[in-house]
Amino acid sequence: MKSIIISFTIFVLMIFCIIFSVNYLNHICTRLQDSNLQVEKSIQLNSWDEAYKNSQNFTTEWKKYSPKLAIFSDHDEMEDISNEMRKLTQYINHRDSEESLSSTNVIQNSLKRIMEMQRLNIENLF
Template sequence: MRNALLSITLFILTMICVYFLNSSVLSLCDNIEMQAEDIELKITSGQMEEAYNGSLQLLNCINEKNILTSLYLSHQEFDNLLNESVRLSTYLVHNDETEAHTSLHLVKHNTEHIKKLQMSSLENIF
């Protein structure tokens, strides 16, 4: 009886942790998408300095959640997102609008891919 209660307790704690981490990752992805849209609007309007400041905020946002998300996500997925955000800020420093758009779309794509992996579906389970 004691083993059964311990197993049930551990299962419930695991499910609570998974729910918390999953919602944290999805919240981070939503935040990244909003910041990326804002940066894209600034790039298209020619405000490269404001876009650069936005890219630094995006990079800081990703770095702040580094410990929590790296425990839960695949390191490859998170590293791709981090590397592209660094490239984005580098391209914006050098006023390379075309490469900045490319890097920004890769950040968006990686974010969508992470969200797709975190959604509960039969494809993700099997």
């Protein structure tokens, strides 16, 4: 009887930890997506100084949250976002709107994929 109670307690604890970690991951990705959208809006308005400032803010947030995201997600996705972030800064410096918008789109899609891969559903469990 004791082992059943201990096993059930561990199971319930694991479920709560999984739910907490998925919610935390979604919160981080949403913050990063919002920051990336600010960069995109600045580029669309041809406000290059503001776009550069917003890209620096995104870089700061990325450096803050990327170690935590690395626990949950594929490292290839993390590397893709880091590479696109570096490209984005250079495209903004050279005022290349097409490439800048393309990089913001790649970052946005990578963040969406991270959230989708960690979503609680049957497909991800098995």
